[in-house]
Amino acid sequence: MNYLDYYQHIDSPDGKYYYGLYSDFSIGDPGFLVLKLDKKTNPEDLKINYSIKxxxxxxxxxxxxxxxxxxxxxxxxxxxxxxxxxxxDNRFLVFSRGGFMFGLYDLKLEKDTFNNCCPWNEWASQNIWAEKGPNYKGHVPKDEKSDYGIWIEKNIHNKIKDYISNNK
Structure with a gap:
């Protein structure tokens, strides 16, 4: 059973690797992985059994x-x-989805600077929307999804943008 579905790949700035983006539904929820692959690996043709028995x-x-x-x-x-x-800037690998940046890998430091496994769970565990009602720091979200979007923008997306801007 192949659990990873290919979306995209790009070359590393030094041309030594591919970075491949895959969807992963092994846990039942939409998941995404960015893999660092050597040039011998065909990113579009991975056949992976991502399971634990x-x-x-x-x-x-x-x-x-x-x-x-x-x-x-x-x-x-x-x-x-x-x-x-x-x-x-040949330095930052950014993973985006739904119009927001969700992950940042600093190629120079070889470190996942921003990599929250489950941002929705972190947002929900803070009980922000339920406690503060429809007012969230001056914004008036229409519903849970828009409140979650405000949280993503403030706590992940903008922090990634700031990190890139401050570390060029």
Missing amino acids: NGVAGDDVQWIEDRTILSNYDEASQYCKDPKIEII
Whole structure:
């Protein structure tokens, strides 16, 4: 069973690697992985069995974990459209979906600077919308989705933009 579906790949700035974006529905919610792949690997033709049997991870699971540089999923299935990766200033690999930046990998530091596994869960655990009602820091969201969008913009998207701007 192939759990990873290919979306896109791009070359690393030094031309030594591919960065591939894949969807991952192994947990039932829309999930996304960005893998760092050597040039011998065809990013469009990965056949991966991403499963655990009897509590033991197969070789494919370890292979994926060794190459994953960014990953996240969305329990609410919101802001999942148009997933993409791009490299900015030959230094920052950015993962975006639903019009927001959700992940940042600093190529110079080889570090996932922003990589929240489940942003929706973090937002929901803060109980922001329920506690503060429709007013969120001066904004008036129409519903849960728009409130979640305000939270993403403030706590993830804008912080990624600031990091890129301040670390050029």
